[in-house]
Amino acid sequence: MRRAPRNQPRHRPLRRRRITTALICGSLVALVPSCEDSDDDGVGPLVPDAGMIELSQSNVAITDTIGQGPPPITVEVTAVETDVIGDLTVGPIVYGAGATGWLTAGLSQSVTPATLTLFVATSGMAAGVYAATVPIESPDATNSPKNLILTLTLVDTPLPPLPNVGGPFIVAGGNPGTCGGSLQRATASVVAAANPDWVFLLGDNAYPQAGLPTTLADYMTCYDPVWGRFKSITYAAVGEKEQDSLGVSAGADGYFGPARVGPPGRNYYSFNLGAWHIIVLNVVSGGPLRPVRYNNGSDQLNWLRADLAANRNARCTLALWHDPMWISSSDPPTPWDPYPNHGYRDQPIRGVWIALYEYGADLVVNGGRHVYERFAPMKYGGAYDGPTDTEFEADSLRGIRQISSGLIGNGPLTTRPEVIVHPLSEYRSGGNGILQLQLGDGRYTWKFLNTPHSNVRDQGVGTCH
DSSP states (O other): OOOOOTTSOOOOOEEEEEOOSOOOTTTOTTTOSOSSSOOOOSEEEEEEOOBEEEESOSEEEEEEETTTOOOOEEEEEEEESSSOOOSOEEOOOEEOSSOOSOEEEEESOSSSSEEEEEEEOOTTOOSEEEEEEEEEEOTTBTTOSEEEEEEEEEEOOOOOOOOOOOSOEEEEEOOOOSTTOHHHHHHHHHHHHHOOSEEEEESOOSOOSSSSSOOHHHIIIIIHHHHGGGGGGEEEEOOTTTOOTTSOOHHHHHHHOHHHHOSTTTOOEEEEETTEEEEEOOOOTTGGGSSSOOSTTOHHHHHHHHHHHHTTTOSEEEEEESSOSBOOBSOOOBTTBOOGGGGGBOGGGHHHHHHHHHTTOOEEEEOOSSSEEEEOSEEEOSOSSSSSOOSEEEOTTTOBEEEEEOOSSSSOSSOOOOSBOOTTEEEEEOOSEEEEEEEOSSEEEEEEEEOTTOOOOOEEEEEOO
16 A cells, blocks of 8 residues: 655546457547557556545544533544545534534545544533534545544533631431442442541431341441441431331441441430531431421430530531421422422421521531432521411521432432422532531531532532521
8 A cells, every 4th residue: 555645746546457358450449549559558548546534533532611612623534545535525414412513524625635623612512421423525435434423521610629628528418229229339439539537328328128127137238338338437317218117227226336326216316526516316207207206395306405505515516317307399289288388398397497596506418308409598487387488587697508418329310300499499409429518617618529420510618607
């Protein structure tokens, strides 16, 4: 194979092909007028040589940030099995699912060797993976069109770095997921990479393999192989999947022990972590119907008030449990409960919320909802009945910020289409990952840590009361 040097004139090659038909002098006038005036040596007329289009890359994959646009991408176009291929053109670009028109392509010239330049424009496009096929065509090529496939992975603009407010880093979330689930493993890898000081599990920590409740065998089989590496730095709350009809969470008790999941039969406890007082409660939907109650007059609510009073001088207070008080609900009003505002909350938890507010708690993190949702600081501030009673009030001075973090391993990867969105909901998303907090002296930061399956973009800084 010979290639034309770049500094030589480019032209379509010609070569002589032998004509197998015997020539008789004077009989093929169109080809040879006479034997006397023909200098033909028996070799036929000049015809173009055939060849194939060759690309330096047939598959191009790039990753870019929304709104920026990558630099132009160049691909060399050459010929094989011949010196030169001419009449090169770029055919219509074919797009995969999603946006179209984001790619343009042009050739430096119409003969080989040529340079194909690709221009990508991402303005107005959402994060995601896009694909396009660019055909390079020529009537002289036996493999025309020669296709180039470009795959574009588009990610959001990186969030700015959070300030380091001092204090320990913790991660917190619920619903690690079914036994051996891929999302469960993905989040565990994110936790390992974050290297937190403490891990807080917020209920339904190991899904039962056969009925309820979760057993120690479930923890050893489905939880420990993935999350057991964090056991020495883990504190846990329990969810409904852990508890039997008497309120005993035997699997969690046996796996974590009372120092890390609370006394058996209660599973609520507290401790101090730097400048923070940490409270872990046993709050699962159902209120007074739950065997471990938390409504007015219950042992748990009385304990909570006494604990808050004993630690009223704590610089900051964080409470963690399973099912959240405030929600954006997928349940529309019903004939037996016609008020849309009732979809904003799990009303039996109001006693817990009021006690925390009265004693100046700063932050609540829950894990029961299979969603990520953050609310503006608020307080419980209304009656239960009526079409206009909202039961909440925004309070930027003393209000509690609630964050739901239930996407460790068994949450939807896309945002849930909730029917009723809480008016103070500031960020809501599906995905896969875990909430990270840094608990400083008087300040804290939050940030959602995504796995490769997820793109939750939420972070911020809060101040203690």
